[in-house]
Amino acid sequence: MQISKLHLKNFRSFGEEGTTITLNKLSGFVGENSAGKTALIHGLVKLFGVTPNERTLEKSDFHIPKQVKIEAIKELQLSIEARIDFPELMATNQDILSRASIPPFINQLVVHATAEAPYLRVRLTGKWTADNTPEGEIEQKLHFVTVAEGEDEAEDDLVPVTPHQRSTIQVIYVPAVREPSAQLRNASGTILWRILNNISWPDDINDSIKTKMEPVNELFDGIDGVSQIRSVIGEEWKKYHKDTRYQDAKLQFSSSTLASILKKIEVTFTPTHDQGEYSVEKLGDGLRSLFYLSLVSSLLESEIKITGKSNASLTVLAVEEPENHISPHLLGRVMENLKDISNKSNAQVILTSHSASIIKRVDPEDLIHLRIDQTNFTTIVKKVILPNKTSDAYTYIKEAVRAFPEIYFARLVILGEGDSEEIVIPKILAVNEIHPDDYGISIVPLGGRHVNHMWKLLNELNIPHITLLDLDRERGGGGWSRIKYAIKQLLLNGHNREELLKVRVGEKEVVLSDEQIEEMDEYPMTPEWIETSMNKLWIQRLMRDKYNVFFSAPLDLDFLMLETFPEAYKETVPRGPSIPDRTQHPEEYAEKIKGGIIAALKNVKATGHTYTEEQHELMVWYNTLFLGRSKPSTHIEALLKLDDDDLIIFMPEPFSKLVVRVKEILQKED
Structure with missing residues (x-):
């Protein structure tokens, strides 16, 4: 069971046209700051958050179009819809089928076509109406949609989701700023509360606690001065409080009920350099962050070990910036743990990150790129597209983007041929007062083999890029062959054929055919052809802003x-x-x-x-x-x-x- 799609419409930075995001068992959101990564996670939290406060819509959740004046708005609407798939139902392995658990909302499943697995649609709708208060009036509803995607809907096709049905899917949100001490308080909805809630406590536990704690209070009563302090506190309290209720104030050295004990529970860490104990608050930011993640893992493990099953049919762990405060050598361990969680049949992981160390540990197929469209300030979402798995380019590009994940965060990517470009180009830019780090420029040596796939990837993500290729004149595959290669790859990436290939032959302008492009290998390498046709025509044309292909000539x-x-x-x-x-x-x-x-x-x-x-x-x-x-x-x-x-x-x-x-x-x- 997993959430396979999330559709957001008019929610925060997701506009009225609506955006659909495809999710895997482990999905990573990447992009610049304020691109919509947190908003995407909050969309899931609004649907399946653990506490009512997490699920409650606020005025700031409603998208306001760029050109609209806020004071003129009288009403706003939004919707967040999740599609939940059950791939285990299509499994042929009998062991997997035996473990497949269908949650109690089986009657709400829909099927799109014969021989396809059934799926579930859950939709949250919200409506904000202006009134006499600053926040206005917000109405929200959670429904099952009982028709398949793409089919017409009627009012009868929306079935309200009961609290019990909703609770079978739970999103645990781990924010970028982590406070494990707050999650250690036994308050409803906290991770510790969920862990302890799995235990079947005896009915007479409070009587047993009271009996066991009486010797502790007797021990303190026997110490000189303790009884006098108790007496003083009680007498002074009566001077101020005359009501018969709460008139006796006692100095209690132990808790007498399970509830009071659990409220004071804490985790301590030993050994320490001073032979004492460390509480969570005393840990550094990095260890606190690690312990927060371990709490989440403890919750998922304890549900299985203590109860034999998970309280939720699906637990979605949404982690913001797992790299925060954690040293780089530990990030591998963090990612391995998150991957282990995502491999559980009842769990799914979503993460956001700005760290190359994290992103390179996520399969490119599991990455989702987000950016803000500056014309209307809405989020554009793109999946990372790789070559076909059967092609030679697949492994090369997959490993290349893993090696240089910073391209996902770049405002501009400069593709070079090798290590030399990584040294020379930054220096060339710096002397012209363009410092790559300040401007978000990534310089990566991926401009040689399979460059067309890098172009396709960057075009798909709408990341501007410049390519610097070696002309390699008189080398194998160089010279005219290198120019022909660049032209063919630009055509494969959808560039206008007529604009790219129009040349003057005598008094006429013609567009080169595919056969004529192939003949480029046979063009003469005479000084005249090199100067006029190669340098002044094709190299100059490929440097235009439509193509941005430059050559280190004459060799490299x-x-x-x-x-x-x-x-x-x-x-x-x-x-x-x-x-x-x-x-x-x-x-x-x-x-x-x-x-x-x-x-x-x-x-x-x-x-x-x-x-x-x-x-x-x-x-x-x-x-x-x-x-x-x-x-x-x-x-x-x-x-x-x-x-x-x-x-x-x-x-x-x-x-x-x-x-x-x-x-x-x-x-x-x-």
Whole structure:
């Protein structure tokens, strides 16, 4: 049993068009602050919260459209609907079927089609009406909807939910600010109250307690001064209070009823450095947070161990920011516990997080991305879309987004080819007064293989992105093949074919066909074609704001930086490569250059004919600086030798244009 869908309409940041969220056994909500993550959890709490106070609607729960004047509103309405599925009913495993428990609202189940499992629809409706008070009048109702989704509804199709039926689904809400001491008080609705409520206490427990406690009071009465203090307190009280009720004040050293004992119950922690006991209040924020989560786990375990069954048919644990106050090395343990809870047949887990350490431990298929539409201030919800599981790209993209979960929180993502981009691009942005952390920019090395799937994911989540690819001229799969690849992937991501592929042939403008795109591999690599068709046409076109695809040309980012700042990079090694004198030893020189070209272009047949003689010599240095040692360390050392002014003045053209585009995107986002 699990909640599979949640539909919110006019609830907080969810507008009048309504939003449907698909939930798994473990679901993670990610997004920027104030994107609607907490509102989503509160929607579940309003339906199935443990206490009446949690389930009560307030005026602030009703969505107010951006353009509407508050004082002009006379009435507001909202609805929150949950669909509860019973996948265990479709199981073929007899053991699972034997454990399947159908709750008492079986008569309210609906079936959409033959051979599909029945499901349940529960809907909360609220109506706010203006009156003479600031909060107005709020009416709320909870119903079963007894027709399938998509079918017309009549008034008779709404059946009121009884308190007992509602209590079979319970949402335990663990807020971002955790106060376990409050949950240790034996007040109705607290976690401790639910745990202790599972115990079958004997009917004569109070008599037994009173009998056992009498020796304790007698012990204190025998101590000098105690009886005198009791007498003084009683006499002084009578001076002020003359009513026959409550006229005797006694100094009690022990509780005489179960209720009074449970009200004073507390958890203590030992051993401590001072050989005493620590209460919850004395623990640090991190340990308090961990103990709060352990209380929830204790509740779920105790229900099974003590009663043999759960008091609720389904318990939904909704945890806000499990990372709060907890050291990173313990987050893995926290997530393992939450996953164990979600695997229980009667439990489901929902969490929100801003921590990459948490998000990378959640399967991307279980993540839900939320953002605010700035035009109307409503929440937009998107599922994380991965490639087909049978494709090679599935595992790559799944592991890639796990490795770089910060993309979910980014205002802008810059996709690079590798480690070099992670070092150089932040420095290039910083000298232009764009600090990635301040502007929410994530720079991740996922721009090479399967880049189209990264584009699709980011487009689906509506996260702006820029891609910096290596042109790899004369390398296998580089040059024209790299441009063809980018064009084909942009088409797969839905870009307008006519705008992308329109070219001038003679006096006419034509749109390239699929066959003509495939022929790009055969385009000449002559200076004329490189300058006019490759550089001035396609590379310039792909850099437009519709596509945001930039190229490190003519080879890659490493070679581009070496060519632009040769002295700074050459000084990073104590001894550079030994290059024979061209005039005195022409054969040795030619052999050295040939080896450098083959190594740099990674092709034994490479000649480097599209490169200049100066670039040929730099390829020998390229092999020493980037193929013979760590690329990041070379860049770090070289960048330390460069002044910010030099970087700005002599910045390579692709980077200058990339910086301009970053500024344009950030300005648009603002």
